[in-house]
Amino acid sequence: MSKHTLETKLKAVDFYINKQCSYKETAELYGANTSDVIQWVALFKKHGKEGLQSTYTKYSFDLNLELFF
Template structure:
């Protein structure tokens, strides 16, 4: 179901096309985004009232490719192509174009029903290195570093507490 009724869309388009106000002023008057005014008026100019009804389609990979090629051949914007082919969301065509550039016609097939798995990359594998026991010097250095870190953390906490305003502090009983 569409967010806006057909009668509301027609009212907005007619107001904009009357020439009294631009996209942004019309959008403000009706309490909607200015891109909706732009989209609805472009669709109405090409397809009339039928272009303003929301429809859900499943597009074939061949159709997706033809839209992208038409857009490039005629040097049209994504919004213009959406109006021409009655595609409701311009982001749909942007996604098609990205997929087409990455993998051609094959990439435009509908992959929603396929389970996506994480690729096996070296960065995703955990590395289990066998731990060798530390010699006494290394153990002493490690302990010294742990003490230094604990000291610095305590110092930072005390400084933070000192710099907080009185009303934010909790008093100990």
Template sequence: MSRHGESFKRSVVDSYLGGDESYASAASMHGVDAATVRKWVALYQAHGDAGLSGKYGRYDAAFRLSVLERMWEEGLSYRQTAALFNIRNASCLT
């Protein structure tokens, strides 16, 4: 279960996207890590509100391979790739 609800995540994202806060200041203001804010913002920008909702599941080997191939072809980071494919935890790509 997610530690933070969708409305909380949305408020953190909105505070960053409002333009007055950096990742670090938005994180500090809401009591979360700056990397978490970065991840939530990337998910929101790629998928809208659906990117902030809870998602549980497993990814089969064929899907993971296709994701990795796209990452390598486009020179994307693990974080960018996870956001693009709406994968919550980039470590499952390694």
């Protein structure tokens, strides 16, 4: 699961794009790694808001047993 919420990612991308700050400054402000911000901006530019949504799915223990054994 992502350490950062969709809201935080969107705010960081908006800040980077509109305030014209560096990736490093944006990352420091939002408590992220510089590489995270670079990736978020690229995903946002290519896919919009949907590109920043998590694709992680957590399955219950019972379902894992059913699916994988």
